[in-house]
Amino acid sequence: MIVVFVRLFLLLCVGSIGATEVLLPSWNEGATKNCIIDFLSAVTDKNNPDYVAPEERVAVFDQDGTLWVEQPIPPEFLFTFDRIRSLAPLHPEWQTVEPYKSILARDTTSIIRNMTSEMIAKIMAITHSGMTTEVFGQIVNEWLDHAVDPRFKKHYTELVYKPMIEVVDLLKKNEFSVYIVSGGSQDFIRVYSEKVYRVPPENVIGTTGKTRYEYIDGQPVLMKLPEVLFIDNMKGKPESINLFIGRRPLAAFGNSTGDQQMLEWTQTGKGRRLELLVYHDDPIREYDYGPESKIGTFSEALMSEAVKKGWIVVSMKNDWKVIFP
Amino acid sequence: MIVVFVRLFLLLCVGSIGATEVLLPSWNEGATKNCIIDFLSAVTDKNNPDYVAPEERVAVFDQDGTLWVEQPIPPEFLFTFDRIRSLAPLHPEWQTVEPYKSILARDTTSIIRNMTSEMIAKIMAITHSGMTTEVFGQIVNEWLDHAVDPRFKKHYTELVYKPMIEVVDLLKKNEFSVYIVSGGSQDFIRVYSEKVYRVPPENVIGTTGKTRYEYIDGQPVLMKLPEVLFIDNMKGKPESINLFIGRRPLAAFGNSTGDQQMLEWTQTGKGRRLELLVYHDDPIREYDYGPESKIGTFSEALMSEAVKKGWIVVSMKNDWKVIFP
Numbered sequence: 001m002i003v004v005f006v007r008l009f010l011l012l013c014v015g016s017i018g019a020t021e022v023l024l025p026s027w028n029e030g031a032t033k034n035c036i037i038d039f040l041s042a043v044t045d046k047n048n049p050d051y052v053a054p055e056e057r058v059a060v061f062d063q064d065g066t067l068w069v070e071q072p073i074p075p076e077f078l079f080t081f082d083r084i085r086s087l088a089p090l091h092p093e094w095q096t097v098e099p100y101k102s103i104l105a106r107d108t109t110s111i112i113r114n115m116t117s118e119m120i121a122k123i124m125a126i127t128h129s130g131m132t133t134e135v136f137g138q139i140v141n142e143w144l145d146h147a148v149d150p151r152f153k154k155h156y157t158e159l160v161y162k163p164m165i166e167v168v169d170l171l172k173k174n175e176f177s178v179y180i181v182s183g184g185s186q187d188f189i190r191v192y193s194e195k196v197y198r199v200p201p202e203n204v205i206g207t208t209g210k211t212r213y214e215y216i217d218g219q220p221v222l223m224k225l226p227e228v229l230f231i232d233n234m235k236g237k238p239e240s241i242n243l244f245i246g247r248r249p250l251a252a253f254g255n256s257t258g259d260q261q262m263l264e265w266t267q268t269g270k271g272r273r274l275e276l277l278v279y280h281d282d283p284i285r286e287y288d289y290g291p292e293s294k295i296g297t298f299s300e301a302l303m304s305e306a307v308k309k310g311w312i313v314v315s316m317k318n319d320w321k322v323i324f325p
Numbered sequence: 326m327i328v329v330f331v332r333l334f335l336l337l338c339v340g341s342i343g344a345t346e347v348l349l350p351s352w353n354e355g356a357t358k359n360c361i362i363d364f365l366s367a368v369t370d371k372n373n374p375d376y377v378a379p380e381e382r383v384a385v386f387d388q389d390g391t392l393w394v395e396q397p398i399p400p401e402f403l404f405t406f407d408r409i410r411s412l413a414p415l416h417p418e419w420q421t422v423e424p425y426k427s428i429l430a431r432d433t434t435s436i437i438r439n440m441t442s443e444m445i446a447k448i449m450a451i452t453h454s455g456m457t458t459e460v461f462g463q464i465v466n467e468w469l470d471h472a473v474d475p476r477f478k479k480h481y482t483e484l485v486y487k488p489m490i491e492v493v494d495l496l497k498k499n500e501f502s503v504y505i506v507s508g509g510s511q512d513f514i515r516v517y518s519e520k521v522y523r524v525p526p527e528n529v530i531g532t533t534g535k536t537r538y539e540y541i542d543g544q545p546v547l548m549k550l551p552e553v554l555f556i557d558n559m560k561g562k563p564e565s566i567n568l569f570i571g572r573r574p575l576a577a578f579g580n581s582t583g584d585q586q587m588l589e590w591t592q593t594g595k596g597r598r599l600e601l602l603v604y605h606d607d608p609i610r611e612y613d614y615g616p617e618s619k620i621g622t623f624s625e626a627l628m629s630e631a632v633k634k635g636w637i638v639v640s641m642k643n644d645w646k647v648i649f650p
Contacts (some may be wrong), residue, residue, distance in 0.1 A: 055525060060393055133567055177527070190571045200380060201571035202502070213560035215587055220590055222567050229555070229568070235538035240460055242378070242536055243545050244569065246515045248525035261538055292648055 026163040032319045035312050036167065039274040042248060044174050047108045050272035052249045054175035054320050060241060060262060061168065063189060065180035065255040065296035067197060068160045071287040073295065075156040076184045079143050083127035083279060121228060128185055128209060129226040136224055140191040157196045163320045168197055179202035181241060182206040183258050205244045232260045238265035250274065256296045263311055265290065275311040282317040292298060333424040346408045348495060351488040357644045360637050361492065368575060369499050375597035379500035383574045385566060385587060388507035388514060390580040390621035391603050392522060393485045396612040398433065398620065400481040401509045404468050408452035424448065437619060446553060453510055453534060454551040461549055465516040482521045493522055506566060507531040508558035508583050530569045532557045558583045563590035581621045588636055600636040607642040
């Protein structure tokens with residue numbers, strides 16, 4: 001299916017790469033790269049009927065599986081499990097209750113098998129609350145400094161996709177406002193987004209817990225509460241884009257069923273738009289998810305939708321020269 | 326009290342206005358203007374110990390009573406009352422039930438006397454929902470085009486404070502990100518914020534209702550629901566600043582008790598900050614609220630707090646050459 005699809009785009013995007021500088025150097029030459037550059041050329045050229053003023057140039061990126069590695073378990077889940085282990089001495093009852101029991105036993109297979117979105121929401125709420133926003137930032141920073149991916153032997157902030165970072169940079173160079181719109185926690189991503197993606201904290205939208213303004217020793221603080229304000233996934237993505245940005249994106253980048261509505265919302269705006277899905281088909285350099293993957297699901301239904309609607313599907317294996325910086 | 330306070334600032338801000346261009350031309354020369362310019366000179370000068378990098382330069386402005394007229398009733402309340410009148414044929418029961426009865430009878434005295442924040446929240450929810458975000462924008466635009474203030478005989482978008490717009494512009498010129506942080510509805514303010522204040526929709530934070538992503542004739546839309554997501558007033562202001570911006574402001578501008586926590590949160594950050602309250606003491610050119618005003622309350626407690634903490638209190642009468650553009 002992916003081969004047919006790429007051929008289709010070969011016909012549509014014949015490459016208007018007139019620049020002398022090599023754009024998107026980590027992308028192989030071909031239809032996918034041409035489509036991205038064609039789109040950018042069109043919306044930034046004042047003489048093009050698809051021209052869009054800079055203030056309307058909004059691009060949105062999912063994070064997990066789109067900007068950085070999410071297999072076998074998204075980094076924030078691992079952070080959450082480490083937090084559960086740190087908090088365990090205060091909760092002796094966790095030794096016998098799931099999902100805590102499997103987490104404490106580091107039984108990854110059991111964790112993934114039993115994982116539900118309710119369970120994830122619950123343990124996120126428990127581990128991401130009870131401290132000020134400032135202290136939470138310090139906890140995340142310390143974790144990022146120490147945690148290492150067992151397969152790649154690198155910090156998670158090094159396991160970002162170089163070709164996608166190049167797209168972020170190219171969009172910013174072309175006066176786009178680039179936002180991350182993630183099912184992950186806004187407060188978690190904001191800690192490293194500027195450093196890792198060059199996306200400032202105010203441009204990070206994610207699943208969010210409530211805070212409460214209160215005083216410690218007469219000083220105001222924002223305490224993180226174990227209550228969800230909104231879940232930024234599926235339909236929640238266009239809803240949060242409206243809440244935070246108030247403009248419809250011109251371009252949307254995702255990799256899973258959680259991004260479908262965001263791409264759909266982007267595409268149904270007037271004028272030229274760009275929708276792109278990263279397809280994980282590279283077991284040697286990264287992962288080959290397959291349609292049954294519980295993490296970052298790219299279902300057959302999503303592939304049909306992408307083909308039907310003309311969304312670009314990036315083959316990591318064929319389209320990317322390198323994966324990591 | 327205000328006189329004593331202004332004298333205090335005369336001593337602190339002795340004016341480092343070295344620019345040849347006249348900055349803030351609608352402000353009278355004096356301590357208040359000097360304080361604003363001193364602050365700006367300090368945080369933008371690389372050789373100053375208070376220098377702040379551009380990406381950290383965040384300024385937040387309340388809207389009603391800070392950027393535009395809110396007396397005798399804030400424009401959005403008037404919009405809401407007009408919406409109630411438009412919807413009344415569908416609700417015959419409103420003829421005998423408060424607050425609808427007073428609104429339908431245009432009995433302003435009774436409306437203000439009986440107004441509670443719960444009542445306002447309820448009628449806002451009813452009148453600001455049941456349509457798509459797009460249709461709501463059109464309704465607001467039409468209303469703004471037609472509604473005229475009975476005293477000043479002008480559209481509400483013309484009743485903005487010229488001296489404050491100059492501050493917005495000067496901050497933006499100095500690479501500040503300027504946000505509106507209002508108790509009013511985010512979706513309402515976003516309709517005109519760019520045109521009127523040169524603040525883009527993504528920089529408007531306000532009280533917010535939930536939306537639901539759904540389909541009309543196969544096309545995705547965001548329906549506005551009659552449910553509040555968060556109320557952006559008092560403690561809600563620092564909470565929403567954290568939610569939307571994720572940075573602590575360097576400068577905060579308000580005019581009432583609803584802004585107290587926002588100024589406090591701004592001030593307790595590290596390094597130099599600016600906090601300013603507009604004090605309505607000009608019955609000839611605008612309004613003299615007095616400490617008992619139910620709209621835009623500037624209580625004696627707030628004045629004590631401002632004096633104690635060194636917040637700038639702007640006398641509209643003495644500090645501003647003109648009020649409106």
